[in-house]
Structures are given as C-alpha cells and as structure tokens.
Amino acid sequence: MSAALTPAVLRCQGITKRFGSVLANDGIDFDVRAGEIHALVGENGAGKSTLMNVLYGVLQPDEGTIEINGERVRFATCAHAMRAGIGMVFQHYLLVERFSVGQNVVLGREPSVRGFIDDGAAQAAVREIAARYRFAVDPAATVETLGVGARQQVELLRVLGRDPHIVILDEPTAALSPAETEGLFQVMDRLRSDGRAVIFITHKLKEVMRHSDRITVLRRGRVVATMDRAEADETQLASLMIGPQARAAQTSTPMTRESPVVLNVSGLRVTRDDGSLGVAGIDLSCRAGEIVGIAGVEGNGQMEFAEALYGIRPSAGGSVSLDGQDLTHASLSSRRRAGLRYISADRQREGLVLDFDAIENALLGDVRLSQRGSVVDVAFGRQRAAEIAERFRIEGYSSSTPMRRYSGGTQQKFLVGRETSGAPRAVIAFAPTRGVDVGAAFNIYERLRQVASAGACVVLISYDLDELRELADRIVVFHSGSIAGEVTPEHADDATLGRLMGSGAA
Amino acid sequence: MVRTFGPLLAVALGSLVILLARGNPIAAYGALLQGALGSVQGFSETLAQTTLFIFAGLSVALAFRAGLFNIGAEGQLVVGALCAAVVGAHVHVAKPLEVPMCFAAGALGGAFWGFIAGFLRARFGASEVITTIMLNYIAYLGVNYLVAGPLRGSALAPETPTIDATAMLNPIIPGTRLTAAFPFAIVVAVAAWWWLKRAVFGFELRTVGRSERVARYAGISVPAVIVKTMMLSGALAGIGGACEVMGLLHRFNAQLSPGYGFTSIAVALLAQSNLLGVIASASFFAVLANGALSMQAEALVPKDLVSIIEGLIILFASANWIGAQFSLHRGPGSEPTDPGDEPVAAGST
Numbered sequence: 001m002s003a004a005l006t007p008a009v010l011r012c013q014g015i016t017k018r019f020g021s022v023l024a025n026d027g028i029d030f031d032v033r034a035g036e037i038h039a040l041v042g043e044n045g046a047g048k049s050t051l052m053n054v055l056y057g058v059l060q061p062d063e064g065t066i067e068i069n070g071e072r073v074r075f076a077t078c079a080h081a082m083r084a085g086i087g088m089v090f091q092h093y094l095l096v097e098r099f100s101v102g103q104n105v106v107l108g109r110e111p112s113v114r115g116f117i118d119d120g121a122a123q124a125a126v127r128e129i130a131a132r133y134r135f136a137v138d139p140a141a142t143v144e145t146l147g148v149g150a151r152q153q154v155e156l157l158r159v160l161g162r163d164p165h166i167v168i169l170d171e172p173t174a175a176l177s178p179a180e181t182e183g184l185f186q187v188m189d190r191l192r193s194d195g196r197a198v199i200f201i202t203h204k205l206k207e208v209m210r211h212s213d214r215i216t217v218l219r220r221g222r223v224v225a226t227m228d229r230a231e232a233d234e235t236q237l238a239s240l241m242i243g244p245q246a247r248a249a250q251t252s253t254p255m256t257r258e259s260p261v262v263l264n265v266s267g268l269r270v271t272r273d274d275g276s277l278g279v280a281g282i283d284l285s286c287r288a289g290e291i292v293g294i295a296g297v298e299g300n301g302q303m304e305f306a307e308a309l310y311g312i313r314p315s316a317g318g319s320v321s322l323d324g325q326d327l328t329h330a331s332l333s334s335r336r337r338a339g340l341r342y343i344s345a346d347r348q349r350e351g352l353v354l355d356f357d358a359i360e361n362a363l364l365g366d367v368r369l370s371q372r373g374s375v376v377d378v379a380f381g382r383q384r385a386a387e388i389a390e391r392f393r394i395e396g397y398s399s400s401t402p403m404r405r406y407s408g409g410t411q412q413k414f415l416v417g418r419e420t421s422g423a424p425r426a427v428i429a430f431a432p433t434r435g436v437d438v439g440a441a442f443n444i445y446e447r448l449r450q451v452a453s454a455g456a457c458v459v460l461i462s463y464d465l466d467e468l469r470e471l472a473d474r475i476v477v478f479h480s481g482s483i484a485g486e487v488t489p490e491h492a493d494d495a496t497l498g499r500l501m502g503s504g505a506a
Numbered sequence: 507m508v509r510t511f512g513p514l515l516a517v518a519l520g521s522l523v524i525l526l527a528r529g530n531p532i533a534a535y536g537a538l539l540q541g542a543l544g545s546v547q548g549f550s551e552t553l554a555q556t557t558l559f560i561f562a563g564l565s566v567a568l569a570f571r572a573g574l575f576n577i578g579a580e581g582q583l584v585v586g587a588l589c590a591a592v593v594g595a596h597v598h599v600a601k602p603l604e605v606p607m608c609f610a611a612g613a614l615g616g617a618f619w620g621f622i623a624g625f626l627r628a629r630f631g632a633s634e635v636i637t638t639i640m641l642n643y644i645a646y647l648g649v650n651y652l653v654a655g656p657l658r659g660s661a662l663a664p665e666t667p668t669i670d671a672t673a674m675l676n677p678i679i680p681g682t683r684l685t686a687a688f689p690f691a692i693v694v695a696v697a698a699w700w701w702l703k704r705a706v707f708g709f710e711l712r713t714v715g716r717s718e719r720v721a722r723y724a725g726i727s728v729p730a731v732i733v734k735t736m737m738l739s740g741a742l743a744g745i746g747g748a749c750e751v752m753g754l755l756h757r758f759n760a761q762l763s764p765g766y767g768f769t770s771i772a773v774a775l776l777a778q779s780n781l782l783g784v785i786a787s788a789s790f791f792a793v794l795a796n797g798a799l800s801m802q803a804e805a806l807v808p809k810d811l812v813s814i815i816e817g818l819i820i821l822f823a824s825a826n827w828i829g830a831q832f833s834l835h836r837g838p839g840s841e842p843t844d845p846g847d848e849p850v851a852a853g854s855t
Contacts, residue, residue: 312722333725342723350723353716364713365724371706378704 006033007070009197010055010086010166015064017050022396024050026221028064032166032197037188039208040201042218043241043437044409045395048201049091051218052168055199056088057081068166087164089155091171095143102126102139105157129160133187149180156187167191168199173207174435177298177463185211203437205234217241242439259287262457263340263426267318270301270308270481278304280481281318286426286457291448293472293489294461297501301481302461303345306430309459310342311335322426336365339425339456343416343432347408351415354404358385361403362418369422388417392443409440416444420451427451428459433467445471465497477501512822513776513790520815524807534805538812541800542793550682552789552796554754558583559788560691561746562770563777564698565616565739569634570779571702572735573715578623578638579743580767581645582616586744588649589615591751591758592657594669601672608673609748616744617737619645624736628729634736642767650760657758665759675753685753692785694745699781711735743767769795772816775823791816 008031017025025047032038042048053059055066057075066073068084075081081088095104102122103110111121123139130137135153137146143154152172159167169188173181188211191198200212208215209229216226217240224240263286270279279301286292296302307313309320311332319328322338330338344350352361359378362385363370370377382399389397392413394406403411416432429448433441448471452458462468468475469489477484477500485500521531542552562579569576576582590612597607623641626632650664659667675685702708713721714731721728746766751758773791777783794816798809 310723331725331727332722333727336725344723349717349719351720353713353720355716356713360709363709364720367706367709367724374706375704376706376709 006035008032008067009034010066010068012051012055012066013064015051015054015061015066017047017054017059017061023221025054025061025064028218028221028223030216030223030226032199034165034197035192035195036213037192037198037200037211039212039215040199040218041203041205041208041215041237041241043203043439044407045220046218046241046437047221048218049170050221052088052170052199052201055081056086056168082162082164085163085165086168087159087162087166088168089152089159089170089172091174093151093155095151095154097142097144099143100139101137101141101143101146101154101157104143104154105129105139105161107158125161126157129157133157133160133190135187148175149177149183152176152180152184164196166197166199168201170201171203171435172200173202173204181207203435205237205438208232208237209234238438241437242442259289261285262288262323263459264321265309265318268305268308268315268320269317270304270313271316272304277316278481279308282478282481282483284459284476284483286459288455288457289452290474291452291458291460291472293468293475294459294478295463295465295468295475295492295497295501296478296484298463300478300501302430302478304481305478306342306428306459306461309428310340333368337369339423341365341419341424341427343419343427343429345430345434345461347411347415351419352403352411354411355402357400357402358389358397358414359399361385361414362388362421364418366418366422384418384421385414388414388421391447392417392440409436412436413440413443416447420447423454424451424456426457426459428461430461431463432460433462433464441467465492465494468492512819515822516815516818519818520811523811523814527807529805529807534801534807534811537804537807538797538801539793540797540804542797546679547682548796548800550679550684552792553688554683554685555792555796556785556789557685557688557691557749557753558746558766559770559773559791560695560784561749562743562766563773563784563788564695564781565741565743565746566770566774567777567779567781567784568698568702568711568742569735569739570774571715572711572731573718574624574627574732574735574739575635576620576623576638576736576739577635577771578619578641578645578740578767579770580763580765581638581642582619582740582743583747583750583763583767584645584649585619585747586612586614586616586740587747587751587762588652588657588666588758589744590673590748591666591669594673594752595659595667595757597673598670599672604670604672605675605752608669608752609745612744612746612748612751613741614744616740616742616747618740619744620736620738620740621733624733627736628732646760649758653758653760659757663759666757668757669751673752674756675749683754685749687749687753691749694742695781695785698742702781707731707734743770769816772820772823776819778823 011031013029015025015028028051030051040048050059054061057078057080073084096107102119105126106122111118126139135157137150137153143151146154172184176184188198188200202208209232212229214226214228215232215237217224217237219241265282265284268279268282269277272278282305284292294302304313308315311330315328319326321327322340325338327335327338348354353364359381363376363381367376370380385399394410394413403414420427432444448458460468460472469492472489474486474488475492476486477497479501487496524531524534541548543549562583565579565582566576590608593611594608597604619641623634623637626637627634653666654664657666658664675687678684678686702711710721710726710731713724713726714728718728750762755762769791773784773787776790777787794812798812801807802809
C-alpha cells in the first residue's frame with residue numbers, strides 16, 4: 001500500500017461534460033496513482049462512462065483539465081490517449097469476429113513483411129504478453145469461437161500490447177463467470193504490482209471492497225466521495241451511490257402451502273441447438289404469490305428451461321400448464337395471452353427495440369391484446385409507458401425518446417415494467433438485474449415482490465446467489481439439466497449451494 | 507451528411523461528367539428541367555411517371571422497413587401489369603367495376619410474385635435478394651413468352667390486345683396522359699404511411715425490421731410477417747404496373763418497363779424508406795427520367811447522364827444503408843463515439 005505515497009499519474013480537475021441539457025459530468029476531480037487499483041462506482045447514468053470516455057479521448061470535456069505526470073494534456077482522439085499511455089477495455093468488446101486472436105491483438109499496428117501481415121510475429125507477440133499475465137489463450141484461435149471470458153482476455157492483450165501506464169476497465173466483470181472473474185482479479189493484481197494504475201469501473205460493491213485500493217463514488221455526475229478502501233464499508237458505499245432514498249419496508253409474500261399452483265412443469269425435457277438434451281426431465285410447480293429461485297452454474301439447462309417455458313424453444317417431452325391450462329405445445333403468443341411473461345436476460349437483443357420509443361416498447365408483446373380494430377392503441381401504450389416511468393421513478397422520461405438513448409439500467413426497468421404490467425399470472429425473470437446498478441436492482445426486486453403478492457408466481461433464474469437469497473421463497477438448484485436439490489433461503493449458504501451446483505449431490 | 511446531400515452531390519458530379527464531355531452543365535440541366543416541368547405536356551408526363559415511381563418506390567420501401575431487400579419490384583410490376591392487361595382486355599363489364607377489377611388483378615399478380623420470394627424466405631430461409639433477382643428473370647422471360655404466344659393480341663407486335671375503353675383511366679387534363687392514377691398514388695402513399703405507423707400489422711412489420719429476435723420474443727410470427735410483407739410489397743409494384751397499362755399503354759408489351767423496378771430501389775433509398783418521403787423521391791427521379799430526352803435533344807448531352815446520376819444516388823444512399831446495417835450488427839454502445847451508458851436524454855434514479 002505504498003501507493004499512497006506515489007504521486008498521481010493521472011489527475012483531472014473540474015471535468016464538466018454536457019449532453020444537451022443533461023449534465024453528465026459536473027466538475028469532477030479525480031486522480032489515479034501508479035500501482036493502485038482505483039475503483040469508480042456509481043449507478044447507471046452517474047457519469048462513470050462519460051468520465052472514462054473523456055479520459056480516453058472519445059469525448060471532449062466542456063470544461064476542466066487533464067494532467068498526466070503533471071503535464072497538461074488534451075486528447076482529440078483515442079489515438080492521442082493511447083500514445084499518452086492510457087489503455088481502455090470497453091464493456092462491449094470491439095473485436096473482429098472472423099480474425100484470429102493474434103490478428104485482433106495487433107490490429108492497427110500489424111507486423112508486416114513486404115506488405116503482408118506476419119502472422120508468426122503477431123502470434124509471438126501475443127504469446128509473450130499472454131505468458132507474462134498467464135492468459136491461457138490460443139493466439140491462432142478465431143475470436144468467434146471464444147467465450148466471453150476469453151474475448152475479454154483478447155481485449156486486455158490488445159490494450160497491454162501497447163504497454164499503457166493507465167488501464168481503464170469498464171465493468172469488466174459484468175459478463176464473466178465467477179471463475180473468470182477470479183482470473184481477472186489476478187490479472188489486475190499483476191498490473192498493480194507492475195506499477196500500472198488501474199481504474200476499475202463496476203457496480204459490484206463486494207468486488208470493490210475486496211480488490212481496490214481507493215474508491216471514488218459518483219452520483220448524478222458529481223464525485224460524492226473518494227476514500228481509501230480501509231475507510232469504506234459496503235452499506236455506506238451503497239447509500240452514497242443511491243443518495244437519500246426511502247427504502248421501502250420488505251413486504252412478506254402472502255404465499256402459503258394452500259395457495260393454488262399457478263405454473264406446473266412436469267417431466268420437461270428440452271434439447272439444445274446441437275441436439276443434446278439440455279433439460280433432462282424437470283418437475284417444478286410454482287404457487288400463487290411464490291417466488292421460486294433457480295440457481296446453477298451457467299449452462300446447466302437454465303436457458304433451455306426458460307426458453308421452453310416461454311415457447312421460444314420446443315419441448316422434447318413433459319408438460320407445462322398455467323392455471324390448469326395445458327401450454328405444452330402452445331405458441332408463444334397464446335402463452336402470453338394465458339398470462340405468461342418473460343424478462344429476457346438480453347434486453348437489447350430480445351426484450352426491447354432500441355430504435356422504438358417508450359410507447360412502442362411498452363406495447364411490444366401485447367399489441368394484439370390492446371388493439372382497437374386493426375389499429376395500435378397508442379393511448380394504451382402511452383399510459384402504460386408513463387406508469388412504468390412513474391413506478392420506477394425514471395428521470396427525464398419522455399415518451400418519444402428512442403429506447404437507445406436511455407441508460408442500460410433504465411432500459412432494464414422498462415423491460416421489467418412492461419413484462420410485469422397487465423396482471424401477469426407467471427413471470428419468468430432471467431437474470432433480471434444483470435448489469436444494472438444497486439438502485440435499479442432495488443426497484444426491480446420491489447416490483448417482482450409486488451407481482452408475486454398480487455397473486456402471480458415468479459420464476460427467478462439467476463447467477464447471483466445474493467439475489468436469489470434476497471428474493472426467492474425457495475431455491476432450486478440446476479445441475480446438468482436436472483434438479484440437484486432444493487433449499488430455503490435461510491439454509492442457502494454458499495457452501496450448500498456450491499455443493500449442489502457443483503456435483504449435484506445433496 | 508452524404509445521405510442528405512446525395513442528390514445534390516450526384517447532380518454536381520454529373521456536371522463534372524458533362525464538362526469532361528465538353529458540354530455545358532447549365533444548359534444541360536436547364537433543358538432537362540424545361541423538358542420535365544416547362545410545359546403542360548412535359549409536366550403532366552412527369553406526374554404520370556411519378557405515379558409509377560411512387561408505387562414501385564413504396565413497394566421497395568415497405569419491404570425495407572421489414573428488413574427485406576426486395577429487388578423484385580421489376581418482376582412484380584411486370585406480372586401485375588400483364589394481369590391487369592389480360593383482365594382489361596378479356597373481361598367486359600361496366601367501368602366502375604372494370605377499373606377496380608384491373609387494379610385488383612395487378613395487385614394480385616404482384617402479390618403472387620412477391621409471395622413466392624416471401625414464402626421461400628420464411629420457410630427455407632432463402633435470401634430474398636437472390637430469389638427476387640431470379641424471379642425477375644422468370645417474370646421477364648415468362649411474360650415475353652406469353653405475349654409472343656398464348657396471349658398475343660396483335661399480328662404486328664408481341665403484345666396483348668388493347669384493353670376495353672371501360673378499363674382505361676381517362677386523362678384528367680384533356681390532351682395529356684395524366685390520369686387519376688396520380689392522385690390515387692398520393693392517397694395510397696399517405697394511407698400506407700399512416701398504416702405502417704399505426705396499424706397493428708404495421709407495428710409488427712417494423713418490429714421485425716428492427717430485430718427478428720425481439721419480434722419472436724414478443725410473440726410476433728416472423729414468417730407470417732415476412733410473407734405478408736412481400737405480398738404487400740409485390741401488390742404495390744403490381745398496382746404500379748396496372749397504372750401503366752390502364753393509363754398510358756392500354757396494352758401490355760415487353761417494353762413496358764425499361765427497368766422501372768430498379769429505379770424504384772433508388773427511389774426508396776433516397777426516401778430512406780420513409781413512405782411519405784417516397785412521394786418527393788419519386789418526383790425527383792421522374793423529373794430526371796422525363797427530362798432526359800429534352801436534355802439530349804436540346805443540349806446534346808446523352809440521356810445516359812441520367813443513369814449516371816441515378817447510379818451515384820444509389821451509391822451514396824446505399825453507402826449509408828450498408829453503414830447502418832453494420833452499426834446494427836455491432837450492437838448498441840459498441841461505437842467508441844457513443845457516450846456509453848451515460849444519459850443523453852434521461853438517467854435512472
């Protein structure tokens with residue numbers, strides 16, 4: 001922790017950035033020192049990404065100064081920032097799918113022999129950096145064949161290849177599995193011991209508490225606190241991020257053993273795209289007012305189960321019924337008509353049309369339920385969108401703004417809001433708070449509880465064990481497409497869940 | 507930028523081509539405008555031409571909105587025209603009945619031709635780009651055979667018999683060929699625009715156009731939307747063909763369309779697939795097409811210059827279109843210039 005004594009490698013003062021009338025960054029003072037991991041936390045829309053884009057030369061600040069090693073700099077483009085020793089790994093990877101790892105890493109500064117790319121040299125360069133940071137990535141592999149964690153390593157390799165003093169990681173753990181996350185933290189530790197400055201942007205306070213040296217909290221475009229990790233605790237960080245906000249009392253669900261079964265799944269079998277069995281006979285019933293959590297390591301049949309339940313994927317056997325109505329072979333639209341709703345894990349590709357406005361997005365999926373003649377009931381959509389905006393306290397809501405312009409957390413609120421509108425009977429919520437901040441997650445939990453207490457059932461599939469413990473009445477653990485066991489939240493400690501998730505042995 | 511100024515840029519580059527050919531651009535464009543707009547005769551011909559471009563442009567633009575690239579407006583137009591010509595020549599009923607029947611025949615013919623491509627796409631995933639190009643050839647050679655053989659109505663030329671007077675559209679200005687088809691086209695464009703915006707099917711069509719995956723998750727039957735869209739698209743082109751037969755040629759012959767269906771792709775691209783924009787865009791291309799001969803006669807600049815300008819507009823417009831496709835595939839937020847998760851219009855609590 002000698003970092004405290006080293007001077008800042010990067011210091012910015014009074015950074016202000018406006019988008020139209022919105023103040024995304026409001027006089028931000030921020031600095032990073034060599035050999036420290038500086039966590040930057042804040043909700044969606046707090047101004048983290050804007051600040052980083054300013055530091056990386058993607059955006060130009062309206063006011064304020066940036067200094068590197070005490071010298072004033074101005075970055076007109078990313079290339080300037082890179083030359084000044086800043087490297088950034090974006091949240092959305094910028095890789096060429098069809099190119100090999102090596103080709104991606106050297107992209108933009110390809111080693112060449114008489115005008116032809118020297119693939120051997122490219123791969124050797126990759127191997128060298130990969131060895132230093134202990135990445136297990138094959139330089140010859142094509143990027144499209146890689147998983148999320150490996151893709152991130154490719155991005156990191158690309159950034160590290162330029163030997164940056166300052167490495168910015170924008171929500172690097174958002175899409176990673178626990179094991180991959182662990183690997184990333186080891187890399188971050190190595191970067192720190194190399195004497196590099198690491199800026200770590202995240203929502204996840206546990207990670208912040210475990211892996212950072214200093215913490216800066218942003219709220220509504222301002223720095224509300226900068227502190228050493230030793231001075232911080234999780235609750236305090238959370239309240240700093242959210243700001244003064246009334247935490248509603250947790251209402252207990254009125255579910256009892258006598259409540260009627262709403263959703264009944266028996267012996268469900270579902271095949272994967274490659275023909276193998278993804279779900280191998282699952283029995284699950286969900287009562288009115290109940291939130292059933294589904295835990296499991298990603299890829300143990302959760303996706304196939306959810307898709308078959310919602311009607312995206314045909315089932316290979318077994319049955320599904322809702323309120324006694326058999327839906328095993330029903331189309332997706334008739335399932336919706338029966339009251340089944342689906343909060344997709346991928347809001348941008350499955351849940352929302354980003355170019356549509358809030359009204360049209362509020363109508364998606366239900367447009368035929370509300371139509372007047374053959375005309376879209378715009379008034380209905382406008383009212384529903386306004387209700388969602390009000391219920392989730394969405395700031396700056398405008399019915400005619402394309403969904404693309406809202407932050408990720410706000411988009412998720414719209415998706416959850418829509419799928420819980422109109423008195424649903426059963427809601428399948430797939431990782432409903434993935435990549436959203438504490439405040440939004442809180443709103444979403446609150447909403448799912450409301451839906452359950454109104455007499456619907458909720459199937460919550462999540463990779464976040466805290467989320468499952470917080471929300472579910474009971475937790476069912478998937479392993480290899482079967483149920484490995486079931487526990488109540490009180491008994492769902494990490495060890496028990498881990499054992500069930502890993503081996504399937506109770 | 508390029509998209510907005512595409513036509514201007516194309517006209518400017520056209521001037522350069524004229525200068526290279528030692529012509530006078532001002533005189534050439536002057537003659538073009540004079541020919542297209544400078545007389546009642548010229549103006550009315552331009553409007554008649556606009557009519558066809560509106561229908562064919564709507565056809566392509568509507569398909570675009572569903573994410574479909576209908577290159578087959580040409581074939582759909584020709585099939586629709588032939589159907590209208592056959593009904594017009596062989597069904598003998600009163601005018602208030604025969605005119606709608608001919609339109610319906612044109613629409614059905616075009617819709618059938620569009621259906622084939624839509625069905626192949628929806629059922630087998632065959633790219634509509636390829637199938638519609640192929641269907642253009644089939645339509646073209648097929649109708650050539652039909653008018654040369656079974657449907658031939660004249661000893662002198664391969665064409666169908668002249669349609670009944672009760673199937674013809676009368677000029678609304680005496681002595682010209684401007685018929686009620688022109689206001690009809692405007693009405694159809696406005697109606698189609700409103701329908702796309704407000705009708706349930708229009709909503710579903712646009713959803714599919716933005717993301718087939720989101721559409722599926724919203725319970726929309728994507729194959730049904732694709733088939734219906736291709737049928738509607740074909741019907742619009744077919745009505746355009748019917749207008750040509752009923753208002754201008756009064757029979758079908760193989761020279762009916764000198765590639766109007768292809769120009770309509772440029773019409774739709776320039777209009778950025780906005781169905782109201784198609785009206786303005788169709789007018790622009792009609793002026794070019796109709797003034798070309800005057801330009802050749804008066805300013806001695808070959809009428810092929812118009813093809814160059816059209817080509818340039820397609821180039822500029824499609825550069826943007828392809829750009830838009832790419833940014834769609836890369837997904838939101840992946841653009842480094844994007845402010846990312848930060849609010850532009852709104853934030854969260």
